[in-house]
Amino acid sequence: MDVRAYTMIGALVVIWLLFSLMNETFLTPRNLSNLFLQMSGTAVLAIGMVLVIVAGQIDLSVGSLVGLTGGVAAILNVWYDWNTVPVVIVTIALGAVVGLIQGWWIAYRAVPAFIVTLGGMLVYRGILLMVSGSKTIAPLSPAFRKIGQAYMGTGTGLLLAVIALLITVFVIFRKRASRIQYGFEVSSVEISIAKSVGYGVLILGFTFVMNQYQGIPVPFVTVILMAIIFTFISKNTVFGRQVYAIGGNAEASSLSGINIKRRLLLVFVLCNTLAAVSGIIFTARLNAATVTAGNMLELDAIAACVIGGTSLVGGAGTIPGAIIGALVMASLDNGMSIMNLDSYWQYIVKGLILVMAVWVDIYTRQKKKVS
Incomplete structure (x- = not known):
């Protein structure tokens, strides 16, 4: 982790201390357990988003994809009585296929990622409304619920x-x-x-x-497992190093022989696969799939990455930093909810923190150039 990530650990400690002074229940084992349970879905999503942003791209569709994959999982489990294992396999495969389609348009047809994923955000939300009949799908089987509640x-x-x-x-x-x-x-x-x-x-x-x-919480164990796997991928594989190189300087990467198109395609496949994992976790935790599931979640994932030290211009970012960012966002939500603050304060505070995090990134880069 870089200096910014350690700074965010300090900020997280300050946030926890402030909320504990305002409400003595914040640092209780029960609330902390709920906090780690709540942040798990966003953390998994942020892990995939790190690779996308590091590569100099963006994915605005992951929130809607969380809703769609969670809805498909619930439909298979509730309406068609599928067992948990095949439901999980099919749902994750769906996320990978979506990533393959989006990555192909971005990498091989040169359509900007912003446009492709913005269109995907609308398309997946519409498909969810269509396949679910605009209904809430519940309850899930006990075995499936364990994925998000055990x-x-x-x-x-x-x-x-x-x-x-x-x-x-x-x-x-x-x-x-x-x-x-x-x-x-x-x-x-x-x-x-x-x-x-x-x-x-x-x-x-x-x-x-x-x-x-x-x-x-089992979902948090999933977060740690995904973090270990993707940290290894990003730091100890040729693919990971090439992704960072592409985000740092795409032209130089191309001249050095890196197959940029293939790397970008795989980045979106991995990101959307993790979006499907996140969709499973969210649906299992709520014991239902709703048409609003995953709404605005892509912004939480992007914010978690940026707060954790991932640069929006690409080339820099870490998986542990994104998890810290997700924990910061979840802590703010949890703490303000315990204090019974109106929901609009949560949006205002998180928005201001996101702006500050981006400003710190820009300021740090400018300072490095001057020195």
Whole structure:
């Protein structure tokens, strides 16, 4: 994570402290559990959006796609009595196909992503109205609801925490050994140990707090899993490095032999596949599919990315930063709801924070150019 991401962690802590002073229930295990449950769908969506924005593109259709894929999942589960596994497979495949279609128009027909996805936003919302008959589809099967409502048991959560901690320590020291091998400057062993201890406190502390209520929410486990996979893709694969290169300088990337069209196509396939995953999570959590599901969610995903340090001009951004951004947005929603503030304040505050985040990005880039 870059400096901006760490700054947002500090901002998140300040937000939590302010809301806890205003309402003592904010930092209770129950509310924090609900907070992580609520932010999971947006976080998954933001993970896919990071790759799109890093590549210098935009996707305005993901909110409507969340509604459509969630609606299709509910229709298959409720009206046609499909089991959970085939419903999930078909729904995720639908998201991938939509990404393939949109990516083809953008990459191979040179239609601006803004136009293609804006059209997709309208088309998918219309298809949802058509296939659902403008009806709310509920209730879902108990097995399907677990995707969005279940919690990991205390023992399972603790086991996952220990595994996560061991992997984190391994990655920290493996990265250090790799830098030593290639002759790069490295920090002292003491600093690496301090980092490991710090991450250990966070991981085990989080698990302890979640276990005080019902355990770690299953949707949040999905977020962590997606974050690990896509962080690896973005940082440790040729595809990931090429996506960053394309966003940084498309012309230079083309001259260096990168197949830009194919990379952009795959970026939209991945983004829309994650939109389908998000649609499943939202539908399962609400135990219903509605015609308004996912409305304006694309803006929350974009805001989460920008707040977490993703640059709208492309070439810079991280998955952990986007998750922090999603947590900031969810914390604001949750805290203001607990305080019984009118809903319009939520829009105003989130809008102002988004503008400030973009301004910080522009200011930082200008400062780098001057120096």
